[in-house]
Amino acid sequence: MRYYRQAGDDGPRLLAVADQGDDADARDLTAVKPRLRTFRDLAAAADVADEGVDDIATNLAAEAPRVDAPADGDTALPLIPEEVWAAGVTYEISEQAREEESGMADVYLDVYDGERPEIFFKATPSRTVGPGEAVGVRGDSDWNVPEPELGLVLYDGEIVGYTVGNDVSSRAIEGENPLYLPQAKVYDRCCALGPCVVGAGGVEDPHNLAMSMRIDRDGETVYDDVTSTAEMARTCEELADYWQAHNAVPELGVLLTGTSLVPEGEFTLRPGDEVTIEIEEIGELRNSVVEV
Structure with a gap:
């Protein structure tokens, strides 16, 4: 459902x-x-x-x-989580992308191969947008990318549903120094969720879902690729457990599970771009881009 x-x-x-x-x-x-x-x-x-x-x-x-079934532009942010968190370096391509942007490659290799995953705070409700709304790219960064991710919806720590997430990130700021991660990740309009929540029972296997991302600019597609959550090096349950460990988690939260679709080279989002992310069995999340 x-x-x-x-x-x-x-x-x-x-x-x-x-x-x-x-x-x-x-x-x-x-x-x-x-x-x-x-x-x-x-x-x-x-x-x-x-x-x-x-x-x-x-x-x-x-x-x-x-x-009538909801149409594009006819729905809002499907849920208002008290907090959105995210996991990083959960796919090999994500680890490679982090190495490209940073001179400290060992930091990311250690996380990808390590027992403890990277879990970080991503957004509050005021920083989160829904389907059809604009995500933001920082005006003080010249290298910004969308990151399509499977989102876990948790109530009292239990996975009760799934959604599509866009963890918009400043690769320039994070690449300058890993300690700048909060500024690269947390800012106005830094996160999008939608278009819906699918109940946990409605997804047959969250670890085997096709995931795609397309970026359109001035009427042309400038990025289009597909992957699968089967490429994820961690399980949803493992990430949810680490998120809650020794942490006072909110009643209703979302945990994004990482990405493997990262535009190559120094591709950067521009105001006016449109990002479309689709995850099998969940739906399609579409957002335009503005500078914040």
């Missing part, structure tokens, strides 16, 4: 969508339960009932009115 947040006349409403394309069956869960307006509400209800989010949604969908 896919969950979307959509604006309504009296506030946000939570849509549950089964299937895809012409067969999509979209239901307005808020019409049945007016206090059920966000994915957080659904996750909380599932936690209390000790059931999966899809179990709760399926029961409500039987009574919920059918509505």
Whole structure:
């Protein structure tokens, strides 16, 4: 089941969508339960009932009115996590890209081969945008890239869903010195999530999903590549465990799991570019680019 947040006349409403394309069956869960307006509400209800989010949604969908399936530009950020965190150097290509940008290659080799993964803070809600909104590139950096990633949606530390994430990053700032990582990663509009959340039961194997990214500029495609989460050197469960270890994690959070699609050389995002990221079984996240 896919969950979307959509604006309504009296506030946000939570849509549950089964299937895809012409067969999509979209239901307005808020019409049945007016206090059920966000994915957080659904996750909380599932936690209390000790059931999966899809179990709760399926029961409500039987009574919920059918509505038009969400279209591009018709939905908002699918959830409002208290914090977004991310893992780094979880794919070999990511480790290679970090080596390219930095004169301290051993730092990244040690993380890729080490027992402990790299886990870092990425964004607050105010720094996170949804589908159709613009992501930001820093005005004090001349080398900025998108990073497409599978996002784990966690409620009380449990993986309850998945989403698509864009961990926009300044390679110039991080490459200058690894200690500048927070500035390279955390800034206005540095993160995008969407277009929906898929319940954990709706993804057959998160470690075997096709993932693609396309960047369009002035009507032409300047980057287009595909990979698979099967190339990830860590498991989702391992990353989630390290995120929570000795850490007071928020009730609702998102953990991005790293990337293997990095534009080659000194390619940099420019204002006006459009980034499209698609992950199998989840959906397509599209964002334009602005300078911040």
